[in-house]
Amino acid sequence: MAGISSIDLENEHACRTQADRLLLQLKVNGPQTASDLALSLKITGEAVRQQLQKLAADHLIKFQSEKKGVGRPCQRWKLTKLGEGRFSDAHSLTTVQLIQGIRESLGEGALNTILRFREEEMEVAYRTALKDAKTLSARVQRLTEIRSHEGYMAEWREEEDGTFLLIENHCPIYTAATTCQGFCRSELSLFQRCLGEDDVRIERTEHILGGSRRCTYKIWPAPHNA
Incomplete structure (x- = not known):
């Protein structure tokens, strides 16, 4: 041979x-x-x-x-x-089993408590990474880098009307998010606080869980008189 x-x-x-x-x-x-x-x-x-x-x-x-x-x-x-499925969904089976186990054994309230704890930890890390980013574009760019490092295949761009798009081409926690959509609500709230709770508006315009091929967030400065 x-x-x-x-x-x-x-x-x-x-x-x-x-x-x-x-x-x-x-x-x-x-x-x-x-x-x-x-x-x-x-x-x-x-x-x-x-x-x-x-x-x-x-x-x-x-x-x-x-x-x-x-x-x-x-x-x-x-x-x-x-x-x-060729693109990773981080520890999906184990995560889903944990979510189901917490929900069945301890109840929905306990699961929400864990999600809030996760969100608080992420907020501390994100705010630390964003602390030197003075402009909105710099903050969006830094957040994009963080999300890419976490496996979301993120990119960003500025539109002609002055708004920004944060695009996540992959969701490494997709399977877990389908089991507990609190993950998605938590992340949207997290982005809002880290980018600027009072002077920034953010809206999710595409959602993988809703059938889109990616998640897209539209970000723009809030009017001062809003």
């Missing part, structure tokens, strides 16, 4: 890396065409098509047809539920 050469191993590693990068592109940027992916990944259209076929065969991605004007519909590829 022939051995596996170093070239074969390098090629296998390159393919695996391309596949991972392709999945990440779909995770962060949403549905895309093959040509979009080739441009983003800086690889050939043929290489992209090969990866798409393999990932589709593994049920990690699927396409949706979009009709735009005359001509053939374009195919936009997106992650399946199995594909979404």
Whole structure:
């Protein structure tokens, strides 16, 4: 039986890396065409098509047809539920079991107490990290860095109207949040206090638990006379 050469191993590693990068592109940027992916990944259209076929065969991605004007519909590829599962949901099973155990043994009040304790600890850490950020844009940028470090694949941008968007492309506590939506309420309240309780407004405009592919927060300075 022939051995596996170093070239074969390098090629296998390159393919695996391309596949991972392709999945990440779909995770962060949403549905895309093959040509979009080739441009983003800086690889050939043929290489992209090969990866798409393999990932589709593994049920990690699927396409949706979009009709735009005359001509053939374009195919936009997106992650399946199995594909979404390739991105970590931190200790999901253990966390869910703990939540259910606390709720059944100690009651909803005890669970809410634990959530408040978690929120207070996070607030101390966030305020410490944000203390030197004097402007709203600096605070949003710093919060984005914190959330990315925690696994939320976060990014931010300033809009033309002066508002800011904090975008979280992944939720590492998704399974726990579906079991206890207090996590989401807690985080929105936490963001409000850390960014500026009196002079900042924040609204969640996209929510993964509501069926969106990401969570998005719109942030803007509050009117002084509000």
